[in-house]
Amino acid sequence: MKKFSLALMLLGFTFFAVAQEKPRGDFQIGLQGGITQPLSTYKKIGDTKLGYHAGIFLEKYFKGNKFGLGIDARFIRNGINVADSVLFTNGYIVTDYKNSQRFQDYLFTFGPSYKFTKNNFHAELYLRGGVMMQHFPEYTTTLTFTNVFGTTNYDTQYTVNDASNKANSWAGVGGLRLNYKITPKIAVFAHVDYVQTFGTTFGNKPSRFTIEKSVQHTPIDPAVGIKSGILDHYNEVRVRENTLHKSLNAGAGIKFIFGENKKPVLPQETVAKYDDVVKPLIATKDLQIVVKDKQTGLALSGVTVSISSDKLNEKSITDANGQAQRITKVSPGSYQVIGEKNGVKTPLLTLSDEDFKGSSATIFKEIYHDDPRFTLVGETFDCVKGTNLAGISTVLTNTGTKSNMSQISDAQGKFIYQLDAQSDFTVVANHQARYSQTELVTTKGLDRSKTLYVTLKLGVCELATGSQWVLKNILYDFDKANIRPDAAIILDNVVAIMKQNPSLKIELSSHTDSRGNDAYNRKLSQQRAEAAVNYLVANGISRDRLIARGYGETKLLNGCGNGVTCSEEQHQANRRTEIKVLNY
Structure with missing residues (x-):
């Protein structure tokens, strides 16, 4: 393939050299660059996004300057939309990118x-x-979940290409170029054209980008997860899809024109001739910095990017696509670029005059942020209305080290914490006149190279006389009433609520399911309720603000009474600890 391409270029240069011996029409050399918009199946199957191209063309026009022949050589790059990790109650979906995430x-x-x-x-x-000559991305999207049958790993989509991820194909380009001469020998232009490859093979080798995937027929509910198996959500038979390169290209450039009157070729992009006076041009460019997470390759938002030199000092924060604010008309020189997020800085990037060479109007640079921690992205919302709540104080506690930190949710009700790997955490709201459940978050079993974000929605409710709620995640050992360490973490949240609201009086009750002796169930539930109250008193809450009630099986939440056959989940719903507000 390389020999063929070299022969093609040599043939073109030889043609132009011969044509120039008897000049009857213009000979022109152009430099071009711009954006590349993927179309049709190339955008859908390749999951490509807006990219860019750059290149050079040579053209020789014949007598009359109307018809000619030309050679076009260009580089085209399109990134792909990187898939975020998806978490659900008993598993996750991640995409492993095995090479550069681009075409x-x-x-x-x-x-x-x-x-x-x-x-x-x-x-x-x-x-x-x-x-x-094509270079394809390679990736595999894997669904992992755990249920009663064990842990299952299932590839829902993956690329099916040559092991080198390279292919060659026949291709064509057609378009329009609009030019304006700023001098007799120099013109600027804008162009738009369409590029497409053709055929299924080239040299007995496949020439199209191909994926194989399982089609999802039923979405996975994050709160329910996968109960039975893959076929609950995906078709059993995979489908194979492929695509040609199809793109619309638009850009601009500069062109040097040589006709009958031969003159020295001007150095490209650096000088212009006006009335036999040579004047230097300063080639300014736009500068676009993109920040990515080093371990996953995902675009990283919220990074403060600083760009500095003796004549420039700019700071901006990256958006959801990892892009800092674009800086326009930057003059050649030395610039230092660094990013920072959560106290962790990126390596220093230095730009020099060399970075300003070439025909592209924009300098694109990627820098990588390497923080080994996971990012918890949470939202506080009203547990009744379901709308997000701003200005809610939250507390994150590492259950292993007992260290904690607090943060107030922003105007959109969002809060963000950094989580150490292989650790368990609790998150609660710590806000006067409101309460929340103690939510459990863990990074155990997560792979940082595949997962960056952990998400949480934290329901926050108003305290009001007569209101009541079930304490989540509070458990007792079988046939025992003592407070376990994991239950103590939940009760610590109740202690904080009571201290923040001195007028609050509550009833703390314990309930059992219908199985076992009725009188024994009432006695055991009373002992558990009293143990919880004693814990609160030991942590500084006055006993006259607390009432312990053991209801046994007298307040079942469903019809699972004595003699009724019910599932373990139905019985579990009745085994609970509740808080009722007596006065506030």
Whole structure:
């Protein structure tokens, strides 16, 4: 393939050299660059996003300056939309990217051109055919879940390409170029064209990007997860899909024109000739910095990016696509770029004059943030209305080290904490006149190279006389009433609520299911309620603000009474600890 491409280019240069011996039409060299918009199946199956291209073209027009032949060589790059990890109650979905997360193509074409000229304006139509050298991304999306049958790993989608992830194909390009001469020998232009590959093979080797996937017929409910198996959510038979390269390209560039009157070729992009006076041009460029998480390759928001030099000092915060604010018309020079988030800095990036060379109008640079911790993204919401609540104080506690930190949810009700790996945490609201459950969060079993974010929705309710709620995650050993360490963590939240609201009086009650002797159940539940009250008293709460009630099986939440056959989940709903507000 490389020999073929080299031969194609040598053929073109030889043609132009011969054509220049008897000049009858213009010979032009152009540098171009711009954006590349993927289309149709290339965008859908390849999951591609807006990219960019850059290249060079050479054209020779014949007598009359209307028809000619040209060579086009360009580089095309399209990134792909990186999939976030998805968590549900008994598993997760992650995508493992095994190489660069982009399509990278080299296009070499040859074909005719037509030019229409009026004064300093001229329009050119061109049609080219040739070859494209393609570089494909490689990835696997894996669903992992645990149920009564054990742990299952299932690949829901993966790429099916040559092991090198490279392919060649026939390709064509057709488009329009609008030019304006700023001097007799130099023109600027804008162009738009369409690029597509053709065929299924090239040299007995597949030439299209191919994926294989299982089609999802029923979405996974994050709160329920996967109960039975894969077939509850995905079709049994996988489908194979492939796509050609299809893109719309738009950009601009500069063109040098050589006609009958031969003159020295000007250094590209650096000088312009006006009335035989050579004046240097300063080639300014836009600067776009993108920050990514080093371990997962995901775009990283909320990073403060600083760009500094002796003539520039800019700071901005990256958006959801990891992009800092674009800086326009940056002059060549030395610049230092660094990012910072959660007290962790990226390596220092230094830009020099070399970075300002080339035809691209924008300098794109990626920097990587390496924080080994996971990021908890939480939301506080009203447990009755379901709308997000701003300004709620939250507390995160590492259950292993007992260290804690607090944060107030922002205007959108969001709060963010950094979580150490292989650790358990609790999250509660700590806000006067409100309460929340003690939610459990863990990073045990998570792979930092595949997962960056952990999510949590924290329900927050108003305290009011007569209101009551079930304490989640408070458990007792079988046939015992003593407070276990994990139950103490839940009761610590009740202690905090009581201290923040001195007028609050509560009834703390314990309930059992219907199994076992009725009188024994009442006695055991009373002992458990009293043990919980004693814990609160030992932690500074006055006993006259507390009442312990053991109801045994007298207040079942469902119909699972004596002699009724029920599932373990139904019985579990009746085994609970409740708090009722007596006065506030």
